[in-house]
Amino acid sequence: MTKPSIPRGTRDFGPEVVRKRQYIFNTIRNVFELYGFQPLETPAMENIETLMGKYGEEGDKLIFKILNNGLDNKDKEEKTRAALEKVLQGKTTSDLTERALKYDLTIPFARYVAMNHNQLTFPFKRYQIQPVWRADNPQRGRYREFTQCDADVVGSRSLLNEVELVNIYHTVFMDLGLKGYELRINSRKILTALAERCGGADQMINITIAIDKLDKIGLEKVKEELVVRGLKNDQIDIIEQYLKIDGSNEEKLKAIADLLTSTDAAAEGIAELRTVTETVNLKELIIDFTLARGLNYYTGIIFEAKAPPQVKMGSIGGGGRYDDLTGLFGVPNIPGVGISFGVDRIYDVLEEMNHFPPDVQVGTQVLLFNLGEAESKAAYKLMQELRLAGIRSELFHENTKFDKQFKYAEKKGIPYAIIIGSQELAAGEAVIKDLRKGTQLKVTMADAACYVFG
Amino acid sequence: MTKPSIPRGTRDFGPEVVRKRQYIFNTIRNVFELYGFQPLETPAMENIETLMGKYGEEGDKLIFKILNNGLDNKDKEEKTRAALEKVLQGKTTSDLTERALKYDLTIPFARYVAMNHNQLTFPFKRYQIQPVWRADNPQRGRYREFTQCDADVVGSRSLLNEVELVNIYHTVFMDLGLKGYELRINSRKILTALAERCGGADQMINITIAIDKLDKIGLEKVKEELVVRGLKNDQIDIIEQYLKIDGSNEEKLKAIADLLTSTDAAAEGIAELRTVTETVNLKELIIDFTLARGLNYYTGIIFEAKAPPQVKMGSIGGGGRYDDLTGLFGVPNIPGVGISFGVDRIYDVLEEMNHFPPDVQVGTQVLLFNLGEAESKAAYKLMQELRLAGIRSELFHENTKFDKQFKYAEKKGIPYAIIIGSQELAAGEAVIKDLRKGTQLKVTMADAACYVFG
Numbered sequence: 069m070t071k072p073s074i075p076r077g078t079r080d081f082g083p084e085v086v087r088k089r090q091y092i093f094n095t096i097r098n099v100f101e102l103y104g105f106q107p108l109e110t111p112a113m114e115n116i117e118t119l120m121g122k123y124g125e126e127g128d129k130l131i132f133k134i135l136n137n138g139l140d141n142k143d144k145e146e147k148t149r150a151a152l153e154k155v156l157q158g159k160t161t162s163d164l165t166e167r168a169l170k171y172d173l174t175i176p177f178a179r180y181v182a183m184n185h186n187q188l189t190f191p192f193k194r195y196q197i198q199p200v201w202r203a204d205n206p207q208r209g210r211y212r213e214f215t216q217c218d219a220d221v222v223g224s225r226s227l228l229n230e231v232e233l234v235n236i237y238h239t240v241f242m243d244l245g246l247k248g249y250e251l252r253i254n255s256r257k258i259l260t261a262l263a264e265r266c267g268g269a270d271q272m273i274n275i276t277i278a279i280d281k282l283d284k285i286g287l288e289k290v291k292e293e294l295v296v297r298g299l300k301n302d303q304i305d306i307i308e309q310y311l312k313i314d315g316s317n318e319e320k321l322k323a324i325a326d327l328l329t330s331t332d333a334a335a336e337g338i339a340e341l342r343t344v345t346e347t348v349n350l351k352e353l354i355i356d357f358t359l360a361r362g363l364n365y366y367t368g369i370i371f372e373a374k375a376p377p378q379v380k381m382g383s384i385g386g387g388g389r390y391d392d393l394t395g396l397f398g399v400p401n402i403p404g405v406g407i408s409f410g411v412d413r414i415y416d417v418l419e420e421m422n423h424f425p426p427d428v429q430v431g432t433q434v435l436l437f438n439l440g441e442a443e444s445k446a447a448y449k450l451m452q453e454l455r456l457a458g459i460r461s462e463l464f465h466e467n468t469k470f471d472k473q474f475k476y477a478e479k480k481g482i483p484y485a486i487i488i489g490s491q492e493l494a495a496g497e498a499v500i501k502d503l504r505k506g507t508q509l510k511v512t513m514a515d516a517a518c519y520v521f522g
Numbered sequence: 523m524t525k526p527s528i529p530r531g532t533r534d535f536g537p538e539v540v541r542k543r544q545y546i547f548n549t550i551r552n553v554f555e556l557y558g559f560q561p562l563e564t565p566a567m568e569n570i571e572t573l574m575g576k577y578g579e580e581g582d583k584l585i586f587k588i589l590n591n592g593l594d595n596k597d598k599e600e601k602t603r604a605a606l607e608k609v610l611q612g613k614t615t616s617d618l619t620e621r622a623l624k625y626d627l628t629i630p631f632a633r634y635v636a637m638n639h640n641q642l643t644f645p646f647k648r649y650q651i652q653p654v655w656r657a658d659n660p661q662r663g664r665y666r667e668f669t670q671c672d673a674d675v676v677g678s679r680s681l682l683n684e685v686e687l688v689n690i691y692h693t694v695f696m697d698l699g700l701k702g703y704e705l706r707i708n709s710r711k712i713l714t715a716l717a718e719r720c721g722g723a724d725q726m727i728n729i730t731i732a733i734d735k736l737d738k739i740g741l742e743k744v745k746e747e748l749v750v751r752g753l754k755n756d757q758i759d760i761i762e763q764y765l766k767i768d769g770s771n772e773e774k775l776k777a778i779a780d781l782l783t784s785t786d787a788a789a790e791g792i793a794e795l796r797t798v799t800e801t802v803n804l805k806e807l808i809i810d811f812t813l814a815r816g817l818n819y820y821t822g823i824i825f826e827a828k829a830p831p832q833v834k835m836g837s838i839g840g841g842g843r844y845d846d847l848t849g850l851f852g853v854p855n856i857p858g859v860g861i862s863f864g865v866d867r868i869y870d871v872l873e874e875m876n877h878f879p880p881d882v883q884v885g886t887q888v889l890l891f892n893l894g895e896a897e898s899k900a901a902y903k904l905m906q907e908l909r910l911a912g913i914r915s916e917l918f919h920e921n922t923k924f925d926k927q928f929k930y931a932e933k934k935g936i937p938y939a940i941i942i943g944s945q946e947l948a949a950g951e952a953v954i955k956d957l958r959k960g961t962q963l964k965v966t967m968a969d970a971a972c973y974v975f976g
Contacts, residue, residue: 072633072851075567075621080634083560083648090561102909104886104916106537107544111667112566112623112653113529113586132567135587135619137657152606165589167529169566179526180534189933191919194537199566203591213565226919228892235906397526432558438682452689455556462558465645465680479643 077204077212083431089215089415091428092244093197096217096409099239100195103232105219108194110176112201113167120168122175122396130203132212133165169201173218174393174406181222182397190223190402209412220406222393227343230369230389233407234348237373237385240409241352245423248376249384252356253344256366256388257337261328262310266303274299275307280360283382287311310357317345317355324357340369367391371407375417384410384417431460434484435477438464447488450498450516457517477503486516531658531666537885543669543869545882546698547651550671550863553693554649557686559673562648564630566655567621574622576629576850584657586666587619623655627672628860635676636851644677644856663866674860676847681797684823684843687861688802691827691839695806698868699877702830703838706810707798710820710842711791715782716764720757728753729761734814737836741765764811771799771809778811794823821845825861829871838864838871885914888938889931892918901942904952904970911971931957940970 074080081089097107119131138147151163170176173196181188197217204210219236221229234251241249259279263272274297278290285293287308294304306327313323321342328334345353361370368389375381387407394402418424434454436447447463454461462482464473477485487499498516501508511519528534535543551561573585590605605617624630627650635642651671658664673690675683688705695703713733717726728751732744739747741762748758760781767777775796782788799807815824822843829835841861848856872878888908890901901917908915916936918927931939941953952970955962965973 072572072636073569074565074572074633074637075569078565078567080565080637081561081563082638083562086561086563101885101914102912104914106885107535107540108537109535109540111528111532111534112655113532113667115527115529118526129592132591132621133589134623135589137586138583148606152602167586169588179528182526183528183534184536189930193916201566213567221919224919228898228917228919239909431555431560444682455693458556460555460558462647463682465675465678465682476643 075212077206077210079211079213084429087428087431088418088424089411091424092411092414092418093215093217095243096240096411097195097197099236099243100219102239103193103219103236105193105195108177108180108196109198110170110173110180110196112169112199114170114176114179116162116166116168118179119171119175123171127171131171132169132201132203133161134167134169136164136166170198171202172200173198173216174220177218177220178393179397181402182394182399185394185399185402188223191221191226191229192223193219193221195219209416211412215411217409217411218406219408220393220404222402222404225403227340227347227369229405230340230344231347233371233387233405234344234350234353237371237407238348238350238352241373244414244418245421246376246414246417248378249352250374251350251353252359252372252374253341253353253369254356254359255337255340255369256361257333257340257368258324258328258357259360261331261334261337262307264331264333265328266299266306271299271303276360276362279307279311279358280362282311282358313357317341317353320355320357321345344369361386361388365390365392369405373409375413376421379417379420381413381417381420384413386410430481430483432462432480432482433459434461434486435473435480435482436461436463437470437473437485437487437489438467439487439489440467443488443490443493446493446513447486450486450488450513453517459517474503488513529666531660531664533665533667538883541882541885542872542878543865545878546865546868546872547669547671549697550694550865551649551651553690553697554673556693557647557673557690559647559649562631562634562650563652564624564627564634564650566623566653568624568630568633570616570620570622572633573625573629577625581625585625586623586655586657587615588621588623590618590620624652625656626654627652627670628674631672631674632847633851635856636848636853639848639853639856642677645675645680645683646677647673647675649673663870665866669865671863671865672860673862674847674858676856676858679857681794681801681823683859684794684798685801687825687841687859688798688804688807691825691861692802692804692806694863695827698872699875700830700868700871702832703806704828705804705807706813706826706828707795707807707823708810708813709791709794709823710815711787711794711822712778712782712811713814715785715788715791716761718785718787719782720753720760725753725757730814730816733761733765733812734816736765736812767811771795771807774809774811798823815840815842819844819846823859827863829867830875833871833874835867835871835874838867840864884935884937886916886934886936887913888915888940889927889934889936890915890917891924891927891939891941891943892921893941893943894921897942897944897947900947900967901940901952904940904942904967907971913971928957942967 120128154163199213199215201213206212237251259276260272263269263275278293282290291304309327313320321338325338341355345355359370359372366388370388371386372383373385375384385408389405391403393404436451438444444463451461451463483504485501485503492498496513497510498513499508499510500519574582608617653667653669655667660666691705713730714726717723717729732747736744745758763781767774775792779792795809813824813826820842824842825840826837827839829838839862843859845857847858890905892898898917905915905917937958939955939957946952950967951964952967953962953964954973
């Protein structure tokens with residue numbers, strides 16, 4: 069028998085980790101709901117045509133496909149052979165695989181909105197906290213199964229939504245105790261205007277790709293990359309001026325207006341950034357013209373959340389506005405804006421900052437000792453009262469040595485023990501031990517529940 | 523473009539459904555934790571050898587297998603051809619698929635315990651609420667992706683665990699308002715003793731299979747089946763007497779002691795049932811000797827929970843004791859006992875009995891109307907106070923007609939509207955409308971938060 073194991077890039081979450089993850093999920097979920105977002109859950113599996121072609125050629129390869137049922141059975145040899153032949157001839161893979169595991173939450177959300185747009189009330193504000201799967205090469209912090217945590221508003225062009233999303237980020241990070249986080253904001257329209265200033269919108273992609281690397285490679289290498297990508301020196305000068313814009317949000321908005329020619333894109337981008345930053349007015353919200361968010365489908369405001377600087381973690385969330393969520397599924401004209409929390413990284417940040425609340429780390433609160441038939445009967449009765457009072461309690465499963473029962477409490481990190489021996493039973497009393505402080509007191513059984521948790 | 527759809531047997535859960543499901547999950551989770559059970563989560567994917575051969579030949583076919591990465595790419599033609607050739611020759615499927623979606627929570631739990639048994643503290647009490655996947659033919663109430671909800675204690679032979687699990691069932695069903703539910707209990711040892719009484723333990727399977735059908739086909743057909751399965755008339759007479767045992771739990775225990783010869787199995791089974799039923803002493807806990815729970819791995823006490831009789835739903839949970847959780851993974855001697863809640867059926871029962879609490883059905887609690895720039899600014903300020911007070915609130919996304927904003931609240935089932943028009947703004951007031959009662963009152967803005975939810 070081979071030793072059991074789990075697939076590379078996947079994880080078991082034991083009790084302590086689940087409790088900490090649940091704390092993060094519950095904090096985020098609570099804020100989403102306070103802001104009027106409604107929960108949605110879509111299946112793990114989607115039809116393969118829903119997913120393929122949505123994430124680029126590289127993405128397609130990273131989608132986990134599910135083998136059609138029966139193809140691994142010997143008795144379906146002919147069917148299997150025929151399916152494979154088609155795959156090998158490059159005709160179709162659908163006889164081999166018709167379903168796949170979802171790769172993100174956005175495409176299934178788009179599919180859901182496209183399927184249900186006649187019944188939904190717009191603006192539709194949904195949040196979704198579910199696992200996704202990617203056949204990426206696993207490495208530190210990158211898993212093949214991980215949880216995404218998204219909130220989107222679709223069917224509204226109002227900047228109120230951007231304001232709300234900024235406040236959601238702020239409330240969640242404050243609730244989690246992440247003082248010092250930063251929320252960077254930019255607009256894709258500013259990047260469009262920069263490209264226009266540098267000789268045309270066709271430079272947009274080249275400029276964006278290069279700028280996106282600034283954090284990693286620094287200004288000089290970005291300039292080299294711009295040269296390689298065919299930009300001329302005077303254009304690169306403008307980009308350098310652009311990247312060096314600094315100061316308060318107000319100063320940055322003034323500087324960018326001076327640098328860019330007054331095109332529609334520039335005017336709109338500046339107005340959007342001004343509205344959002346002035347309405348929210350948070351010191352954590354920082355205009356950052358170097359923020360580009362890759363080559364994706366964003367068209368307006370874009371966000372990126374960064375962990376407090378004392379932990380070197382980088383991005384812990386991001387998002388932005390898009391023009392067309394469901395066009396790919398035949399339903400045009402549904403614009404939206406959304407954000408995402410990087411839950412695995414937030415977990416690591418809280419761990420590193422030692423910021424998980426102590427009570428998240430306690431499972432069972434009280435262990436009642438099992439010291440004989442009559443004693444454990446009294447203990448069981450008391451335990452049911454504790455549970456009614458909301459106190460998580462266990463009675464040790466068998467009458468055995470004190471030591472063994474203490475050890476169990478210690479290993480499980482249970483903070484209190486209640487001991488009812490024959491003496492206590494006769495006197496109608498119980499000994500309550502605070503196992504962390506090492507103190508103990510004797511109370512009447514009737515009072516025990518009050519003593520444990522006030 | 524084909525109309526988007528989801529795979530057969532899978533479901534999207536919209537906001538109302540997610541909230542109701544979360545209510546059930548949270549109720550169960552809360553009780554599990556009060557009883558000292560700790561959460562565990564395992565990946566959706568397992569290595570295929572972890573799952574195959576654990577659920578019988580039929581089960582193997584119903585496992586969703588994941589295609590190895592790259593096999594659907596044309597450029598890996600040779601690799602794909604070789605993989606397929608091996609499958610077709612019946613050699614191995616591992617070149618085609620190495621991973622599969624989990625089929626239940628028990629085998630991944632066993633795999634987890636086997637992998638971590640040196641670090642775990644026994645008895646290990648875990649609960650797990652996660653989706654599983656089965657390539658079954660979908661039908662009413664049967665899905666290809668559904669959530670299981672299990673609690674198990676492993677590493678303990680104490681009957682205290684059975685008592686605890688009975689109390690968990692009772693507490694959960696009371697918390698959910700399912701008065702009239704029944705928890706049937708039997709012991710596999712009683713069935714063993716019956717087989718012994720009928721001429722030998724080798725009859726156990728034949729008797730169990732037939733008895734298991736009693737609910738569906740009735741006594742006469744069960745007797746016919748026993749004939750077909752080779753049982754003699756005098757044996758069938760004993761089984762008939764067995765199936766007809768009736769009365770209180772006490773009377774049943776007396777009758778079964780009279781009917782069975784006093785073997786070890788009979789004595790142990792009767793003692794177990796007596797201990798558990800007398801310790802718990804609940805009218806809902808009913809000894810039912812016709813309960814068999816199929817041909818699975820149970821060895822001691824078995825349970826089945828039934829919905830209140832006014833809803834024709836049958837089983838809403840089940841479980842039992844087993845001798846050996848992890849032997850299949852090379853770690854012997856870990857006995858345990860576990861129960862499971864049938865969440866989809868419990869959902870249907872609560873729906874049919876109209877038993878979901880009203881507040882589970884409310885998403886956003888307050889819609890603030892958007893009636894102009896200054897007005898909406900005041901409304902936003904008030905909204906942030908409401909949210910701080912824990913009230914789920916939204917500001918309508920744009921300044922538009924009253925009607926449209928009312929309609930949005932109505933469609934979304936939002937119970938309160940707060941209206942701040944130019945008059946109210948000037949007076950520092952707000953109108954609060956109770957949209958369900960059709961009443962309204964005017965309050966100062968400072969008091970609005972208190973008025974909405976007391």
